[in-house]
Amino acid sequence: MTLEERSSPILKAFEKAVAWARMNSVWAVHYNSGSCNGCDIELLTTITPRYDVERIGIKLAGSPRHADVLVCTGPVTGQGKDALLRTYEQMPAPKFVVAIGTCALSGGVFEGSYNTYDGIDGLVPVDVYIPGCPPRPEAIINGFAQLLEKVENYA
Numbered sequence: 001m002t003l004e005e006r007s008s009p010i011l012k013a014f015e016k017a018v019a020w021a022r023m024n025s026v027w028a029v030h031y032n033s034g035s036c037n038g039c040d041i042e043l044l045t046t047i048t049p050r051y052d053v054e055r056i057g058i059k060l061a062g063s064p065r066h067a068d069v070l071v072c073t074g075p076v077t078g079q080g081k082d083a084l085l086r087t088y089e090q091m092p093a094p095k096f097v098v099a100i101g102t103c104a105l106s107g108g109v110f111e112g113s114y115n116t117y118d119g120i121d122g123l124v125p126v127d128v129y130i131p132g133c134p135p136r137p138e139a140i141i142n143g144f145a146q147l148l149e150k151v152e153n154y155a
């Protein structure tokens with residue numbers, strides 16, 4: 001029996017523990033890439049005690065270096081593009097992206113505008129899309145539940 005085979009049950013248990021910890025402590029960094037603030041207000045409502053997403057382990061982090069998830073609102077403006085890419089690059093792997101609101105999904109009312117990109121998925125890979133203008137906190141929580149499934153199944 002090789003060393004790898006002997007340690008495999010331990011490795012598997014360790015990987016399971018890491019996956020469990022990751023799923024129960026998802027830290028998110030919020031980036032507004034040009035939103036009208038409607039989506040931001042709904043997101044902030046979602047983290048207040050009334051909706052309390054901390055009970056499912058989701059909490060806002062102050063720095064992208066401490067975050068597992070990039071939560072993005074708004075269309076990406078020409079001015080915000082570099083900061084979005086820099087924020088994404090600063091996050092440690094594994095990292096996930098949630099797009100909140102029609103503007104982040106497709107450009108929304110700003111689609112085709114001279115200074116916006118149509119949807120953030122043209123710049124960073126998006127894991128969960130939450131449509132709405134703006135989406136209600138219940139829709140955002142539903143999106144977070146989809147995200148937790150992705151985090152749990154991350155291999």
Ligand code: SF4
Binds near residue numbers: 035108
């Ligand atoms: S989706 Fe609606 S609420 Fe959200 S940033 Fe765009 S216009 Fe504002």
